[in-house]
Amino acid sequence: MRKYENFFMVQPDLSEDALGAVAGKFRGVVESNGGTVVSYVPWGKKKLAYPVKKNDYGYYILMKFAAGPELIAELERNMRLDERVLKFITVKLDDDYLPEQNGTEADVVPSDEAQPGLAVREDEDEDDVELEDEED
């Protein structure tokens, strides 16, 4: 089994029920094809960097699961057919993964802030100016 994550975006104006239906559908696709859902975390509505199918907002969901490689094609086929899904990306996290041994993961929604430690960009571009000024 491999560990994958599928990060996808659904229409922003879906009701609670509709979001539940989306969750049920894709969990079902994974589980009925021999995969195990490790975590399913709705990240909530976010502003998009560019409009997608005329939506300025999107509702992001991150699903991690363990499955074989054949399941990805089936899951992505389902996502492509589903009108509620605007975009998705599947990334392989681990080549060798056993969900039984690792248990489920905590459903943490990451904060909206950038990671600390990056904000300090002191005098970033200035030192390129200090090139050699010896002409003799």
Next chain:
Amino acid sequence: MAFATTRPRRKKRFFRRRRVCRFCADSNLKIDYKDGKTLRYFLTERGKIIPRRISDNCAKHQRQMTLAIKRARQMALLPYTITQSI
């Protein structure tokens, strides 16, 4: 050859502080394509990826960074381009 100059020349040879890659320096920092806010530090105002010589990333982390930025663009977390309105 050597010209006499009236004003004294400071000889400043390539005074370049070599900074280390911030991802090597701090192992708590993670490069994640889902973390658009962090990735934005490595984009210009127009949405282009900042080159290594400016961002001071090492080759390894710059590679991870560009991959993460491109994935984030696919998911509309980061812009492909920002058009200036005139």
